[in-house]
Ligand SMILES: C[S@@+](CC[C@H](N)C(=O)[O-])C[C@H]1O[C@@H](n2cnc3c(N)ncnc32)[C@H](O)[C@@H]1O
Ligand code: SF4
């Protein structure tokens with residue numbers, strides 16, 4: 001990436017912070033759950049909290065957001081806990097759909113049956129992400145729900161016929177226990193006929209905080225990146241995504257995420273937690289000082305307009321080391337979901353974690369970019385040239401082009417609208 005492009009990204013971020021246009025709203029509709037995953041970032045279980053937001057409270061937030069920002073401009077992401085333990089979930093989401101919101105859900109998939117599938121269709125669910133973290137044996141022990149795996153697979157088969165769903169995705173949270181099972185999980189994804197596989201790594205929050213049996217070492221994280229790159233190469237018909245992101249170096253970010261690095265929390269993204277607290281991204285460590293307000297006391301729009309100040313400054317994650325770093329203008333101290341709030345430093349710093357690995361990763365990406373370029377030009381047989389000078393030229397060209405594409409990238413919402421509009425005429429698949 002050139003200095004000019006880096007400066008452009010830096011200025012772009014400053015502008016976006018100032019404008020803070022809400023684009024994605026996460027609703028943690030409950031903190032209850034029918035599973036007890038070892039890694040759960042929100043430490044969910046089957047206890048019933050007294051202060052869970054009611055259907056009416058959720059609906060009044062939706063009215064407020066619609067009035068101030070326009071339902072059609074915002075994507076709702078329903079999460080939990082396990083959203084499907086709420087009996088009124090689909091009634092609420094039908095209300096959201098009728099206001100004009102598009103919405104999707106992340107679920108552990110255990111409760112999806114024929115009845116739920118019909119309700120999803122009626123409430124016009126457009127995207128769904130189902131968690132699969134291992135083979136049947138590992139998934140069930142990791143999530144502590146015997147018998148869950150077959151139910152999930154059955155649920156996925158049902159949803160594949162649902163005409164409103166334009167994107168059915170499987171999410172795998174990579175940790176020490178399943179890193180060596182990624183090929184097995186890929187096979188499961190393929191056997192289910194799913195083309196969209198999202199890989200995330202376990203964050204040090206909730207039950208995973210300090211859990212060295214789960215958290216990946218830098219070397220293991222690097223292996224995960226290599227795996228994604230290699231597997232994409234071998235499976236061009238599949239969407240193998242990596243998210244939520246970290247700053248990984250400009251080359252690798254463009255390769256893995258299709259864009260340069262952004263942490264959107266607090267200026268594009270907000271969440272309403274299950275007790276009505278308004279927060280940044282729900283994956284950020286839950287700390288009292290990060291709660292921006294509560295929808296029981298103030299309107300969401302008032303909180304969005306007047307709070308979130310710590311997320312809307314270029315110094316949002318500033319510390320001496322980061323500010324002196326050559327990558328500061330794009331990285332800005334990396335992601336909030338791994339920020340160490342006590343020490344005021346990033347828990348994930350590509351330069352610190354990888355050192356030599358960082359160079360190796362960057363090299364692997366460059367080779368892959370070049371390989372892909374050749375394939376695209378129909379020159380697969382020449383895919384591994386060894387000429388150093390030629391290699392450098394090709395890399396520079398690809399990176400520049402990709403960087404431009406990334407900086408001019410529009411929020412995904414528009415793309416999805418197009419796709420969905422097409423789908424609306426579709427009948428239930430047989
Ligand atoms: C919080 S869960 C809520 C939805 C649902 N209960 C599920 O498990 O899919 C959403 C996603 O976050 C992931 N997740 C949970 N704890 C995490 C952690 N500590 N780090 C990263 N991802 C985590 C889950 O594996 C799941 O894919
Ligand atoms: S990760 Fe999801 S399924 Fe697992 S305990 Fe947390 S909320 Fe429940």
Ligand code: SF4
Nearest residue numbers: 322325328331333349
């Ligand atoms: S030192 Fe800070 S700015 Fe530089 S790469 Fe690490 S986290 Fe990012």
